[in-house]
Amino acid sequence: MGLRERKKQRTRQDMIEAAIALFEERGFEEVTVAQIAEAADVSTRTFFLHFAAKDDVLFESADVRIDLGLQAIAERDPDERFPAVLRRAMDEMISNVGDDLVSGAAALRVRLAATSPTLRARLAQQYATIQSEMADALHKAFPDELHPVGAATLMGALVGAVSAASVAAIHRGDPPEDVREAMRLGADLVLRGVEARGFR
Structure with a gap:
């Protein structure tokens, strides 16, 4: 796996971990995509390049x-x-x-x-x-x-x-x-x- 692909996988994993932490803290319905992106230090556009919706994080x-x-x-x-x-x-x-x-x-x-x-x-x-x-x-x-x-x-x-x-x-x-x-x-x-x- 090349550097670019490793970085992409790392970014995806960061978003999953950020989403899980937020869901644990606040509950699923209360968390927004923007909050997940901010916690993972990425843009919402980057989030949507990896996931169609926030529930996809839990079903990836x-x-x-x-x-x-x-x-x-x-x-x-x-x-x-x-x-x-x-x-x-x-x-x-x-x-x-x-x-x-x-x-x-x-x-x-x-x-x-x-x-x-x-x-x-x-x-x-x-x-x-x-x-x-x-x-x-x-x-x-x-x-x-x-x-x-x-x-x-x-x-x-x-x-x-x-x-x-x-x-x-x-x-x-x-x-x-x-x-x-x-x-x-x-x-x-x-x-x-x-x-x-x-x-x-």
């Missing part, structure tokens, strides 16, 4: 995780069955959660969503996007094994289990690796039920 890795899940499905082995593909996809996505946990963004997101309609709506949108895109990719990859409704139901169960496990672990104050293990357990409980029906 979401698209990356979806892409990792879709890539795992797309790169499946010809003889691989869908439960195994889903295990690998979920593991790739969960492994990527690390930065959010270390930075405190994940824990803050959970806390702030309890009082912020904007963040609750964004979380619901994120879950819906994951479920829809993953279910569509899964059905297209395994059309003879998964009906569209079945694929959507399965992804709904997986996303629900993983998110509930992460919230419970975060509320307990678990360290990042324990939160990831809780998420893997949530996924495993759903997938073991699928495998018990005879899918491998």
Whole structure:
């Protein structure tokens, strides 16, 4: 990575850290983009070069995780069955959660969503996007094994289990690796039920 790219990444990280500190101190709804930019010593124009809105700071890795899940499905082995593909996809996505946990963004997101309609709506949108895109990719990859409704139901169960496990672990104050293990357990409980029906 060149000097220019490192500087760009540093600026982005400075804005994330500034936003998290302000959200912690004042609450999500009370903080403006201008305040985040000032705290990070950048212009509002620079902020908008990196993020479309202030809530994007708390969801900055979401698209990356979806892409990792879709890539795992797309790169499946010809003889691989869908439960195994889903295990690998979920593991790739969960492994990527690390930065959010270390930075405190994940824990803050959970806390702030309890009082912020904007963040609750964004979380619901994120879950819906994951479920829809993953279910569509899964059905297209395994059309003879998964009906569209079945694929959507399965992804709904997986996303629900993983998110509930992460919230419970975060509320307990678990360290990042324990939160990831809780998420893997949530996924495993759903997938073991699928495998018990005879899918491998």
